[in-house]
Amino acid sequence: MSASIDSSTLPAPRSGMRLAYLHRAAEPAGDLAARLTRLALEVERAGFDFLLFDDEPKAGGPVPAARLDPFTAASFVATRTRHLGLAVTADAAYYEPFNLARLTASLDHITHGRAALNLTLDPARSAAANFGVRHRAAPEDGQRHAEEFLHIVRSLWDSWEDDAFIRDKETGRFVDGTKIHAIAHRGEHFQVQGPLNVARPPQGQLPLVHVERSAATREWAATEADVVIVAEPDEAGARSARAALRLGAADGGRDADALAVLARVVPLVGTSPSEAADLHARWAPLLPAGIVAAGTAGEVADRLHGWVEQGVADGYAVLPAPVAGQWPRFAEAVLPELARRGAIGPAPGVGATLRERLGLARPANRHAAAPTLSGQTT
Amino acid sequence: MSTTNRRLHLGLMFWATGTHAAGWRLPGSKEDAAFDIEFLQHVTQIAERARFDFLFLGDRLATDPRLQRTNPSQMSRLEPFTAAASLAAATSRIGIVVTANPTYYDPYTVARLIGSLDHVSGGRASWNIVTGADDIAAANFSRTEHWETQKRYDWADEFVSVVKALWDGAPSEVHPAGLPLRHEGAHFRIEGPLDVPRLPQRHAVILHAGTSDRSRELGAREADVIFAGQPDLPSAQAYYADIKARARRHGRGEHEIAILPGLTPIVAATTEEAVAIYDRLNAFLPLDPEDAVGEVRKGGLGRGRRRNLGALSDVLGVDVRGNGYGEAVAPGLYARVSDAGRQLIDETARRTRRTLEGGARRITYRDLIDTAGAMGAVVVGNPEEVADFIQSWFDARAADGFNIFPAYVPGAVEAFTELVVPVLQRRGLFRLDYEGPTFRHHLGLDLPAPRLPEAA
Numbered sequence: 001m002s003a004s005i006d007s008s009t010l011p012a013p014r015s016g017m018r019l020a021y022l023h024r025a026a027e028p029a030g031d032l033a034a035r036l037t038r039l040a041l042e043v044e045r046a047g048f049d050f051l052l053f054d055d056e057p058k059a060g061g062p063v064p065a066a067r068l069d070p071f072t073a074a075s076f077v078a079t080r081t082r083h084l085g086l087a088v089t090a091d092a093a094y095y096e097p098f099n100l101a102r103l104t105a106s107l108d109h110i111t112h113g114r115a116a117l118n119l120t121l122d123p124a125r126s127a128a129a130n131f132g133v134r135h136r137a138a139p140e141d142g143q144r145h146a147e148e149f150l151h152i153v154r155s156l157w158d159s160w161e162d163d164a165f166i167r168d169k170e171t172g173r174f175v176d177g178t179k180i181h182a183i184a185h186r187g188e189h190f191q192v193q194g195p196l197n198v199a200r201p202p203q204g205q206l207p208l209v210h211v212e213r214s215a216a217t218r219e220w221a222a223t224e225a226d227v228v229i230v231a232e233p234d235e236a237g238a239r240s241a242r243a244a245l246r247l248g249a250a251d252g253g254r255d256a257d258a259l260a261v262l263a264r265v266v267p268l269v270g271t272s273p274s275e276a277a278d279l280h281a282r283w284a285p286l287l288p289a290g291i292v293a294a295g296t297a298g299e300v301a302d303r304l305h306g307w308v309e310q311g312v313a314d315g316y317a318v319l320p321a322p323v324a325g326q327w328p329r330f331a332e333a334v335l336p337e338l339a340r341r342g343a344i345g346p347a348p349g350v351g352a353t354l355r356e357r358l359g360l361a362r363p364a365n366r367h368a369a370a371p372t373l374s375g376q377t378t
Numbered sequence: 379m380s381t382t383n384r385r386l387h388l389g390l391m392f393w394a395t396g397t398h399a400a401g402w403r404l405p406g407s408k409e410d411a412a413f414d415i416e417f418l419q420h421v422t423q424i425a426e427r428a429r430f431d432f433l434f435l436g437d438r439l440a441t442d443p444r445l446q447r448t449n450p451s452q453m454s455r456l457e458p459f460t461a462a463a464s465l466a467a468a469t470s471r472i473g474i475v476v477t478a479n480p481t482y483y484d485p486y487t488v489a490r491l492i493g494s495l496d497h498v499s500g501g502r503a504s505w506n507i508v509t510g511a512d513d514i515a516a517a518n519f520s521r522t523e524h525w526e527t528q529k530r531y532d533w534a535d536e537f538v539s540v541v542k543a544l545w546d547g548a549p550s551e552v553h554p555a556g557l558p559l560r561h562e563g564a565h566f567r568i569e570g571p572l573d574v575p576r577l578p579q580r581h582a583v584i585l586h587a588g589t590s591d592r593s594r595e596l597g598a599r600e601a602d603v604i605f606a607g608q609p610d611l612p613s614a615q616a617y618y619a620d621i622k623a624r625a626r627r628h629g630r631g632e633h634e635i636a637i638l639p640g641l642t643p644i645v646a647a648t649t650e651e652a653v654a655i656y657d658r659l660n661a662f663l664p665l666d667p668e669d670a671v672g673e674v675r676k677g678g679l680g681r682g683r684r685r686n687l688g689a690l691s692d693v694l695g696v697d698v699r700g701n702g703y704g705e706a707v708a709p710g711l712y713a714r715v716s717d718a719g720r721q722l723i724d725e726t727a728r729r730t731r732r733t734l735e736g737g738a739r740r741i742t743y744r745d746l747i748d749t750a751g752a753m754g755a756v757v758v759g760n761p762e763e764v765a766d767f768i769q770s771w772f773d774a775r776a777a778d779g780f781n782i783f784p785a786y787v788p789g790a791v792e793a794f795t796e797l798v799v800p801v802l803q804r805r806g807l808f809r810l811d812y813e814g815p816t817f818r819h820h821l822g823l824d825l826p827a828p829r830l831p832e833a834a
Binding site: 172 | 403453459461464484569571
């Protein structure tokens with residue numbers, strides 16, 4: 001159910017491949033705010049389109065978690081960055097749609113249109129033990145629950161038409177009530193009246209990012225997501241995942257080129273081919289899931305550039321190897337090399353929204369033509 | 379207990395269009411500030427330069443276009459958690475208060491949102507617990523009804539204790555993986571531990587407001603700051619004494635809970651200018667037709683008194699319909715009206731410096747309607763007069779400070795910080811500089827003792 005598009009506003013997208021930085025927050029404690037700020041500035045300077053704050057609301061596991069809530073982190077670093085996109089992760093099972101719509105719409109206002117939402121559908125519900133509420137049953141049909149959830153959030157984002165505010169000091173009229181819409185949703189899992197108490201986000205609809213954990217959500221992502229990050233371990237898998245996603249998008253009546261499929265890569269950059277081979281031999285078993293791209297800066301750039309040209313991916317979600325010196329090597333040697341080859345376009349100027357940067361049109365408001373449900377202007 | 383240790387505390391309530399319904403219409407007021415994060419940062423920085431204890435972000439969970447005449451800035455505004463994180467990045471000392479309603483949130487989510495804010499702000503986070511007066515909010519959260527008071531407070535009591543326990547068990551140097559909570563209560567089953575590290579303040583500062591018995595108990599037991607709403611000195615003194623007594627019964631010291639009523643100061647260099655601003659703001663407010671009776675329902679978001687002579691007659695206990703709005707009130711009326719009516723006339727005289735007998739400056743019916751429409755604590759005057767008001771409530775133990783309501787922004791914030799704060803500082807009532815980096819420092823509060831044993 002993709003929204004209709006006002007094609008007259010279609011901006012020129014950034015040329016070249018798309019780049020996301022996948023931040024998995026599990027780190028030693030310390031000054032988390034300072035470290036996040038430094039990271040965001042480095043990621044912005046390196047030319048990434050967006051920084052994705054991955055999230056799973058639970059502690060435990062092999063690495064002690066020292067995490068900040070992604071909304072807090074994103075809003076905080078927005079003040080210190082200029083044009084980097086900021087994607088927050090939220091699990092539909094642990095939020096009320098009204099609250100999530102407010103958080104995301106506000107983040108989009110605060111970032112001046114640089115926000116994106118990564119809505120998680122976690123069938124394992126690994127964090128459920130932290131959200132036990134006795135009067136509310138856990139959703140058993142995770143996918144259908146999340147679909148309804150997203151439908152509500154999108155509808156709430158459109159509660160206010162762009163020109164709903166009058167703010168006439170002379171007459172005292174502040175809003176035009178005919179341009180504020182209740183959503184009156186009555187569904188299987190939710191009943192939400194609306195309207196949202198936040199103005200329409202600057203991007204109209206936030207770009208939807210989806211991080212695949214399995215292929216089970218692929219069909220849904222093909223029709224709803226703007227960016228899909230696939231978890232395939234090699235380029236052949238990524239290529240077929242991308243083909244399936246594009247097919248699904250076209251089947252759903254979308255322009256397949258408006259869907260960006262990013263392959264997860266873990267770069268391992270050596271100063272020489274032999275050092276790269278040593279790094280690979282030593283660290284491969286400990287690396288996060290993704291396609292390992294090992295080699296010198298030139299070789300890694302070759303591979304990343306080539307895969308995009310061969311239709312493996314539209315770009316990459318980069319997970320730097322947790323090895324000292326690897327992130328600076330990737331940022332300072334591989335990315336400039338890709339830029340030199342024209343494989344990464346110049347970053348858009350300050351003021352561009354994330355949608356504009358990704359070449360996505362600003363959707364028309366789904367309620368604009370509908371009869372008003374809250375029309376009183378008394 | 380000695381009064382010399384008491385310190386005045388000041389908070390700033392932020393409503394983007396001003397707390398007066400027509401604040402945005404004054405020349406110089408910003409009418410499009412609601413989603414302008416840089417403006418919110420700017421106003422917070424003004425308060426921080428004046429050494430305010432905190433900036434207060436209120437919240438509601440529903441809206442209606444009918445609010446535009448009475449509460450335009452509450453119709454739509456930034457969600458407070460996201461706004462607060464941005465303010466943390468733009469300031470370095472001032473406390474940041476976020477309002478969140480436990481009825482419509484999960485304890486784990488609130489614990490990590492407030493905990494995260496405490497980290498990015500370096501120990502300046504505060505949670506204002508409200509249980510919600512907006513009955514239409516339920517319809518936005520898949521509920522068939524707004525819970526009644528007892529149920530909301532049963533839920534809130536357990537919610538707050540779970541949040542504090544999650545903070546106690548957060549990962550720390552002693553317990554890097556955190557301590558599991560394994561809470562099994564009437565409403566929640568929460569495994570824990572929290573995934574946000576131990577907060578710089580250990581527990582964020584807790585605010586609460588309310589007048590019901592359950593609300594007073596929750597506040598006296600759990601809150602560090604009580605946000606009060608009494609409009610006059612005697613009722614404020616009674617509320618103050620009650621909360622402090624309840625806090626003592628919970629084993630807490632007098633200084634461990636600060637009571638801050640809301641106060642709208644209209645201040646200018648001279649009394650005449652201040653009264654002129656007060657009059658100008660009220661002149662913007664439309665009157666209701668005389669045939670409109672009963673309370674105004676703001677689309678399920680509270681009620682208000684009608685602005686007409688019929689509603690005024692109800693307050694006065696005397697039928698004054700048929701008089702002109704601009705007509706001077708007859709001096710003989712004072713003896714005939716109810717106690718509430720006399721209070722209304724006295725309050726109007728205090729604000730406007732007009733009287734029933736005063737020759738050219740006489741109280742009109744319109745003046746009384748304006749006062750009746752805004753019966754919170756309001757003080758109109760020059761800087762010394764406003765400081766006198768604040769000091770009188772502080773000395774009379776009606777307040778430990780105030781949550782300042784700026785009627786129009788940024789003008790009323792600038793006026794108060796530039797004109798009144800220096801007077802309060804000169805009198806030794808208000809700090810010259812912050813006592814330390816965290817909100818707890820501003821309030822003179824120690825780190826709380828953990829509720830869980832340190833040993834795993």
